[in-house]
Structures are given as C-alpha cells and as structure tokens.
Amino acid sequence: MFGYVTISEPELKVKDLRKYKAYYCGLCRTLKERYGGVGQLTLSYDMTFVVILLTSLYESETNHSTHRCKVHPVKKQNMLQNQMTEYAADMNMILSYYHMKDDWVDEKKVSGFVGTYALRRRVKKIIQKYPRQSHVIQKELKMLTALEKENSQDIDKTAGCFGRLMGELLICKEDQWESRLRKMGFFLGKFIYLMDAYEDLEMDQKEGLYNPLKELSKKPDYEERCREMLCMMIAECSAQFEGLPCLLDVDILRNILYDGVWTRYRRIQEQKKKSEEKNNDKESI
Template identity: 60%
Template sequence: MFGYVMIDKPELKVKDYYKYKAYYCGLCRMLKEKYGFLGQMTLTYDMTFAIVLLTSLYESDTALSKHHCIVHPVQKHEMLQNEITEYTAAMNVILAYYHFEDDWKDDKSLSGLAGSALLNRKVRNIIRQYPVQSDAIRNSLKQLQQYEAERATDIDLVSGCFGRLMEELFLYRKDHWEPTLRRLGFYLGKFIYLMDAYEDLPEDLKENRYNPLRSVCEQEDYEERCYQMMLMMMGECSAEFEKLPCLLDADILRNILYSGVWAKYNKIQKKRKEEREQNHDNGSL
C-alpha cells in the first residue's frame, strides 16, 4: 500500500535530489544495520518523507557519511542519518511485520509466515520501545481486515482507518505540534489508501477481491470523483504542512506534497489512456 509519497525528480533541484537520496540511502543502511537484509527490503519512499519532514521540524542533528552498498558496490554514496532515521526504520519494520502476519492469516502465504517469523524478535523490541505506535498500527490493520471481511463500501470510513494509522507514525514527540502532525498524517493516509484502491481496482475486479471503490466504479463520474477525493485529501494534508515551521529542506517537502504524490496517478492515467487507444485501434481493424 506504500510507495506513493515520492519526489517529482524532474521538478527538483539537483542539490535537493541528492540530499533526498542521501536521506533515502541513510534509511536503507539503518534498516540493514538494525534489522538485517529482510528489514532492508521493507524500505519505502513514504518513510523517507517522514524523515525529511520530522528532521526539518525538529532541526535534528544529522550525520553525513559515505558507504558502499549492494545497489552501489563501486562508488560510495552519501547517507544522512539521525535519531529520526532510527525511529522511521522501526516504523517501517513493524508495518512490514503486520503485513506479513496478515498474508499468512488470510492467504496462508509461506512468504508471510517466513517474514513474520524472521522479524518476530526484532519487532518485540520495537513494540516495547514504541508501544503507542505499535498498538495503533495493529488496531488499524485489524479494523481494516474487518472492513474487508464485511465488504464495506463506505470509502470515507475505510480510508479513515488507514489515516488513523498514518497519523500515529508522525508523532515522533508529544508536543504542541501533535494536532497538526496528526491531521497531516491522517489526510496523507487517506490519500495513500484511496490511491492504492484506485490503482488496484482493475485487478481486484478481475480477481473478485475486495476494493471499496467497486461500489462506485460503474458510475459515470467515477474518474472525476476519485480525483476530487484524492485532491481534497492532499489539499488538507498540504494545508497542515504549511502550518509547520519547516524551513530546512522545504523545497523537497513541497515537491513531494504538491507534485510527487501525483506521479503514480499520472502514470496510471497515461497507461490507461494508451490501453484505451490500443483497444480502439484493434476494434477498428
């Protein structure tokens, strides 16, 4: 469900791109060091956004280093790490763990069983260290499972469940920024859920899988309705961001919130347009 909160590289300054990449590589290395290769495989762009945002907000001391890695074995790459990198790495892993658990419970997936077993000990430590976030993630995913079992059609209700999960991830500290960070995370989470449902709908229809958009996909205004819902969520999310005193890396953050999050949507639109044109051409032969 993750992978939508990314940069729009063509619209980003070169220096900002390399700094974002250094945060991303720093998270990748942290996952490898603390949680091993499987932990490293949970790496997401979404948590990189959380690092950049929280580092900017709290002006955290950040260490710059250069290292080789599997992806870049020849040339060393810059990596930025701080205390927030460690926090987001933990959130990344616990999200992956509960996803593995669900895969095993729902589909008897052997990869889900293996993944949850391999991460079990590490996750117990994360739960002890971050009990509030861990409970929120577990409870939200459990509620989502229930909605899925019920074939719930209330899009706002279901997406709001994932929004509540995301809002907890941004609460690195309990302070006066909590209400703003909660709303930012909530609306971003709803956007992510809606975008994921929108992208997955054709395959879900084919496989007869649950998707909250099934109930509206036959309506004439389906495409516009989906776009407006997602636009509204990002409008609310961006409005909350603008309340925060984020000066450091503000251009990176705005690039993500105002442009990058739409990269996947634009890609989907382009692909579906090409498919329609191809079907039209085939039909006219």
C-alpha cells in the same frame, strides 16, 4: 507502505535531488544496520518522506557518510542519518510485522508466517519501546482487515483506518505539534490508501479480489469523483503541513506534497489513454 509519497524528479533542483537520495540511502542503511537484509526489504519512499519531514520539523542533527552497497557496489553513495531515520526505520518494521502477522493469521499466507517469524524477536523490542504507536498500528490494521472481509464499500471507513495509522506514526514526540501532525498524517494516509485502491482496481476486478472502489467504479463519474477525493485528501494534508515551522529541506517536502504524490496517478492516466487509443484502433480496423 505503498511508495506513492515520492518526489517529482524533473521539478527538483539537482542539489535537492542529491539530498533526497542521501536520505533514502541513509534509511536503507539504517534498516540494514538495525534489522539486516529483512529490514532493507521494507524500504519505501513514503517512510523517506517521514524522515525528511521530522528532520525538518525538529531540526535533528544529521550525520553524513559515504558507503558502498549491493545496489551500488562500485561507487560510494552519500547517506544522511539521524534520530528520525532510526525512528522511521522502527516504525517501518512495526508496520511490516503487523501486516505480515495479519496475513498469516487471517489468510494463512506462507509469506506472512515466514516474515513474522523472521521479525518477531527484533520487533518485540520496538513494540515495547513504542507502545502507543504499536497499539494504534495493530488496532487499525485489524479493523481494516475486518472491513475488507465484509467487502465494505465505505471508502471513508476503510481509508480512515490507514489514515489514523499514518497519523499516529508521524508523532514521534507528544508535544505542541502533535495535533497538526496527526491531522496531516490522517489525510496523507487516506490519500495513500485511495491511490492504492485506484491503481489496483482493474487487476482486483479481474482476479476477484477486494477493492473498496468496485461499486463506485460503476458510476459514470467515477474518474472525476476519485480525483476529487484524492485532491481533497492531499489538500488537507498540505494545509496542515504549511502550519508547521519547517524550513530545512522545505523545497523537497513541497515538491513531494504538491507534485510528487501525483507521479503514479499521471502514469495511470497515461496507461489508460494508451489502452483506449489501442482499443479504438482495433475497432476502426
């Protein structure tokens, strides 16, 4: 995952911030308990959002505990864990496993081989437990890899792969909320993929790497069109969310969807502004 689906800390109440951190630390501990240190390396804000969303929707019974960890060795941290934390941890491992497997098979990356070898035995059980999600994750990652190899500039196709992957990942139960969750995940996944491509464009251009926005970036209205696409994706995602009966931690969820997801975007804009000002100063000299 990419870490774009996070909170806007200044806009969050203190009690909600503490609870959000407890969910995050709970997911970290669950990854460690189930998959060791390798599992902890896959921890992300995006999957913390999934935990909070599904906990709110299904009103899962949550356990509170306090523990020390390597990051916080002195002070015990509050941790919230439940069935949805375990589900999110499992999905995180499947996603990481198939991603690293593709890196090894397609690009012969040593990190992909090492990661695949380290996770293979543990992830095999998860794949058997969640065949539906595993199949879609593997299928969409393969399709995305193929499109990237073709240097596809069809952003709807490439982002759609990650959208369908995210849509399937949100469905832990096939029930009356399945359709709405799938749509919500689809648009959220497309937003994540677009934001990642937008953030990495300059670096990818310098290093000659693939980016689905390269052709669009040549257009004079590139910035405007990117923002429009991002706004459209998160608006559709939020519309689906508002149709869910989520009451628990709804302020945290809305903080993420309406403000937090734009945190990195605002940071990128600030960096671009500073860079432009620096260049203008050089030209004036």
